[in-house]
Amino acid sequence: MRNHASLAEQFNLDENRVDWHNKTLWFVREKRDKQSHQVPDWEKLREIASKIKLNVLSNLDTYLMEFEKNALANGIQIHWAKDAEEHNEIVLSILKDHQVKYMVKSKSMLTEECHLNEYLEKNGIEVTDTDLGERIVQLAKEPPSHVVLPCIHKKKEEIGEIFHKHLNAPEGLSDPQQLTEIARQDLRKKFLQSQAALTGINFAVAETGEFVVCTNEGNADMGTHLANVHIACMGLEKIIPKREHLGIFLRLLARSGTGQSITTYSSHFRKPRAGQDMHIIIVDNGRSEHLGKEKFRNSLKCIRCGACFNTCPVYRRSGGHSYHTAVAGPIGSILNPIRNREDYKDLPFASTLCGSCTNVCPVKIDLHNQLYELRQEIIASGSGESIKGFSMKMMARSLSNIKKYEKFKRTVKWGYRYTPFLLKNKINPWYKHREMPEMPKESFKEWYQKNISDGK
Amino acid sequence: MGSREDILTKIKKAKPAENELPTDFSFISTAENLLETFVAAAQSNGSQVTLIEDEKEIINYITENIASDERIIFNIKGFEDENEELEDQYINDPHKLESVDVAVIEGSIGVAENAAVWITENQMKYRVLPFITQHLFVMLKADSIVPLLHDAYKITKVEDGFSLFISGPSKTADIEQSLVIGAHGARSHHLFILK
Numbered sequence: 001m002r003n004h005a006s007l008a009e010q011f012n013l014d015e016n017r018v019d020w021h022n023k024t025l026w027f028v029r030e031k032r033d034k035q036s037h038q039v040p041d042w043e044k045l046r047e048i049a050s051k052i053k054l055n056v057l058s059n060l061d062t063y064l065m066e067f068e069k070n071a072l073a074n075g076i077q078i079h080w081a082k083d084a085e086e087h088n089e090i091v092l093s094i095l096k097d098h099q100v101k102y103m104v105k106s107k108s109m110l111t112e113e114c115h116l117n118e119y120l121e122k123n124g125i126e127v128t129d130t131d132l133g134e135r136i137v138q139l140a141k142e143p144p145s146h147v148v149l150p151c152i153h154k155k156k157e158e159i160g161e162i163f164h165k166h167l168n169a170p171e172g173l174s175d176p177q178q179l180t181e182i183a184r185q186d187l188r189k190k191f192l193q194s195q196a197a198l199t200g201i202n203f204a205v206a207e208t209g210e211f212v213v214c215t216n217e218g219n220a221d222m223g224t225h226l227a228n229v230h231i232a233c234m235g236l237e238k239i240i241p242k243r244e245h246l247g248i249f250l251r252l253l254a255r256s257g258t259g260q261s262i263t264t265y266s267s268h269f270r271k272p273r274a275g276q277d278m279h280i281i282i283v284d285n286g287r288s289e290h291l292g293k294e295k296f297r298n299s300l301k302c303i304r305c306g307a308c309f310n311t312c313p314v315y316r317r318s319g320g321h322s323y324h325t326a327v328a329g330p331i332g333s334i335l336n337p338i339r340n341r342e343d344y345k346d347l348p349f350a351s352t353l354c355g356s357c358t359n360v361c362p363v364k365i366d367l368h369n370q371l372y373e374l375r376q377e378i379i380a381s382g383s384g385e386s387i388k389g390f391s392m393k394m395m396a397r398s399l400s401n402i403k404k405y406e407k408f409k410r411t412v413k414w415g416y417r418y419t420p421f422l423l424k425n426k427i428n429p430w431y432k433h434r435e436m437p438e439m440p441k442e443s444f445k446e447w448y449q450k451n452i453s454d455g456k
Numbered sequence: 457m458g459s460r461e462d463i464l465t466k467i468k469k470a471k472p473a474e475n476e477l478p479t480d481f482s483f484i485s486t487a488e489n490l491l492e493t494f495v496a497a498a499q500s501n502g503s504q505v506t507l508i509e510d511e512k513e514i515i516n517y518i519t520e521n522i523a524s525d526e527r528i529i530f531n532i533k534g535f536e537d538e539n540e541e542l543e544d545q546y547i548n549d550p551h552k553l554e555s556v557d558v559a560v561i562e563g564s565i566g567v568a569e570n571a572a573v574w575i576t577e578n579q580m581k582y583r584v585l586p587f588i589t590q591h592l593f594v595m596l597k598a599d600s601i602v603p604l605l606h607d608a609y610k611i612t613k614v615e616d617g618f619s620l621f622i623s624g625p626s627k628t629a630d631i632e633q634s635l636v637i638g639a640h641g642a643r644s645h646h647l648f649i650l651k
């Protein structure tokens with residue numbers, strides 16, 4: 001069965017890698033802390049960002065229509081896709097209209113969600129990912145493992161090998177500077193050849209009909225300003241009401257994600273270039289249904305900064321691929337099971353519920369509460385994991401009745417002392433990757449009765 | 457149009473009751489001196505900064521530091537003569553810019569907190585220019601530096617087809633989080649601040 005626990009177990013086979021992965025991401029988390037502490041009213045920024053996004057959710061349809069009207073007036077063509085399939089078909093039909101055989105793409109988690117690359121390749125179109133990290137995983141035939149740092153799971157020696165195999169790099173090269181230069185040269189050719197460019201959208205502004213794309217590498221811009229066709233894809237929650245709101249979100253996005261004060265390029269596209277065709281595809285793919293789920297709608301505020309990934313102790317030690325989905329980490333563990341309960345019911349359990357994700361989220365999504373709620377729903381619907389589920393039920397029964405609990409406690413205590421191997425074994429899911437605590441000689445209750453209740 | 461109606465109807469049914477839009481966008485700036493804060497931020501973004509008294513100093517800098525056979529596009533008003541592309545006023549095909557080594561353009565607003573500079577389509581002339589050039593020179597007037605990003609958005613105009621904030625040279629940290637300057641866009645970013 002493909003679930004988080006078993007995939008994480010594979011990742012955990014290489015202890016050094018787990019250690020390194022953990023430390024690399026923590027390093028990014030620390031950069032985020034430093035940046036956010038330099039902004040005196042950081043909490044106010046988060047509060048306002050959260051409120052703007054809540055307002056967006058209350059007016060999503062009207063803002064989308066306003067955006068559409070303004071973008072059309074600017075000469076951009078607008079398409080609506082109810083699901084991944086329709087999104088992919090629209091992209092293909094635009095490319096066919098222009099007889100495009102070759103397209104460059106800048107990072108877009110939405111197209112990962114829709115599995116666009118495979119679809120286009122099946123239909124005879126060559127797609128090149130141009131964000132360095134995405135390019136690396138594309139050459140390695142793997143999905144990205146992080147929304148902002150797509151190849152964070154790969155070591156530089158492995159990247160050197162991939163470049164040796166695919167880009168004629170000399171054998172044994174592992175210097176990041178030299179590897180990046182090789183990718184730059186190779187991708188420059190692709191930018192210059194390509195007839196179409198596809199980008200994601202970080203923010204779409206209803207008031208002006210423009211959209212903003214943020215990158216550090218400049219790959220989105222290299223693609224779109226050279227190609228005759230620009231296709232931009234957005235999840236429908238990416239809309240914000242006014243241009244002045246960009247000030248809030250751009251201050252939060254890079255600081256939260258990578259610990260920079262702003263990305264190198266924040267590009268505002270309002271009109272196609274003379275002679276260029278510009279298209280926007282607005283994608284639902286389960287989002288409108290999600291909006292109707294009161295307890296979970298808050299998670300639609302997400303701006304995909306990646307901060308909750310970097311801070312999550314489970315993500316850092318299990319790797320992005322263990323989430324078997326495009327958007328991993330704490331936010332992915334909410335978005336995916338909401339869309340597809342059956343395939344992703346394991347993900348809400350891939351959390352310690354420590355609340356660290358909630359603390360760093362720039363738009364104040366109560367991630368750990370939602371994960372907790374989702375667990376309740378999954379267990380109540382009887383589709384939790386069988387082993388933990390069974391023991392949970394036993395626990396629930398004994399904890400709900402004082403007499404039964406006392407008896408349960410005595411049994412467990414006796415057993416723990418004299419037959420520890422029964423608990424400290426691989427069948428007990430709590431024992432995996434954890435030391436079981438030593439049993440105290442007396443319980444709190446026994447201590448209390450001896451020391452406090454008789455007036456000492 | 458089927459999906460459009462479908463999606464909008466579904467949203468209408470699902471959306472929550474009204475949440476008010478906040479209106480207080482006043483934020484604290486810690487910058488005591490805007491120019492100093494800007495310069496420090498630019499340097500930490502990996503940019504070079506030179507303070508100048510006169511636009512001509514940029515031309516001097518280029519003659520002294522850039523080899524004469526390098527292709528330069530000089531897009532600062534009043535200095536068209538310095539532009540080797542003068543006779544080629546209309547480059548219709550952006551691919552022709554592939555061999556540009558240095559582009560000099562003017563920015564309109566600088567943001568002290570992060571050294572981002574707002575550059576409009578008019579100022580760059582060709583959208584791809586600031587990215588495709590190997591080295592980017594940006595001239596900015598010192599008195600157009602504002603404290604925070606919010607202040608910049610209050611004065612940006614929206615009529616341009618494409619505009620952007622640039623805050624430094626193209627960079628990536630995708631390989632083991634080691635910072636590498638020069639990914640796909642300009643390899644170096646040089647700011648000339650006109651006092």
Ligand code: SF4
Nearest residue numbers: 302303305306308361
């Ligand atoms: S949930 Fe919050 S922290 Fe996580 S990616 Fe989204 S915006 Fe960032």
